[in-house]
Amino acid sequence: MAHQLLILGGPHVGKTHYVGQLYLRLTDKRRAAQYALQMTVPPTDLTAINHIIQRLREGRSAGHTPSGFNEVISFTVADRQGQQVALTFPDYAGEQVQSLVRNYLIPPRWQEMISQANEWLLFIRPDEIKPLEDVTNRSRSHLVEQRPRAKEALAQGELSAPAFYIELLQMLR
Ligand SMILES: Nc1nc2c(ncn2[C@@H]2O[C@H](COP(=O)(O)OP(=O)(O)O)[C@@H](O)[C@H]2O)c(=O)[nH]1
Ligand SMILES: [Mg+2]
Known part of the structure; x- marks a missing residue:
């Protein structure tokens, strides 16, 4: 086979x-x-x-x-x-x-x-794949700037690319 x-x-x-x-x-x-x-x-x-x-x-x-x-x-x-x-x-x-x-x-x-x-x-x-932005790789002021974008993504239920792949693999399993 x-x-x-x-x-x-x-x-x-x-x-x-x-x-x-x-x-x-x-x-x-x-x-x-x-x-x-x-x-x-x-x-x-x-x-x-x-x-x-x-x-x-x-x-x-x-x-x-x-x-x-x-x-x-x-x-x-x-x-x-x-x-x-x-x-x-x-x-x-x-x-x-x-x-x-x-x-x-x-x-x-x-x-x-x-x-x-x-x-x-x-x-x-x-x-x-865009790297995830968090306090370990971005300054605080940058994160504050990103806040409106993050809010919008969250409201639309968008996943980051790494989260998408993790979710996809979990579903495939
Ligand atoms: N540099 C590079 N570009 C590629 C390669 N394979 C595909 N591409 C380009 O990546 C894009 C998407 O490729 P495609 O095969 O249509 O992706 P699919 O949507 O996964 O089927 C196209 O613009 C391709 O020309 C590769 O091996 N090297
Ligand atoms: Mg194709």
């Missing part, structure tokens, strides 16, 4: 480009044979992947995956020892991952993907 790997993350963390580039390498006719991973089961539906690689081939960015675009890309790779890994990549999912946390609710589709996976590959871009 193949190991199940679920690839997920919030919007703009590079999921689409990662999967597009991985797929292009695995299917490169000249070079694929020399790579450590071989594709053993290709995606059954090529619509989403074609959309991505077409743009990459034109030298363009893959573009933002609209959240209405309900397409799961999945394919299986094997390493040289024959260990199979089935990748599941819900490409539409950046905003959906955010709404899992926002709504504090896991839809049945997600529940199935999350619980069937042996492992999750969670994409995070640390350089885009």
Whole structure:
């Protein structure tokens, strides 16, 4: 039975480009044979992947995956020892991952993907996470300046990025 790997993350963390580039390498006719991973089961539906690689081939960015675009890309790779890994990549999912946390609710589709996976590959871009501001890293006058913004965030129930990721991981577990 193949190991199940679920690839997920919030919007703009590079999921689409990662999967597009991985797929292009695995299917490169000249070079694929020399790579450590071989594709053993290709995606059954090529619509989403074609959309991505077409743009990459034109030298363009893959573009933002609209959240209405309900397409799961999945394919299986094997390493040289024959260990199979089935990748599941819900490409539409950046905003959906955010709404899992926002709504504090896991839809049945997600529940199935999350619980069937042996492992999750969670994409995070640390350089885009704003450091938390508190008395240990900011002066008091700075914190006073930040007060109106903090009040607004609190009123809207916004989570800081670190809190979002902690909450997301708790929910996935
Ligand atoms: N520098 C850099 N930018 C990347 C990389 N992967 C993606 N990006 C850029 O990050 C942005 C979001 O990437 P995308 O794959 O659409 O993210 P997704 O929303 O998680 O699917 C796009 O502007 C990409 O061009 C990478 O490996 N390096
Ligand atoms: Mg995407």
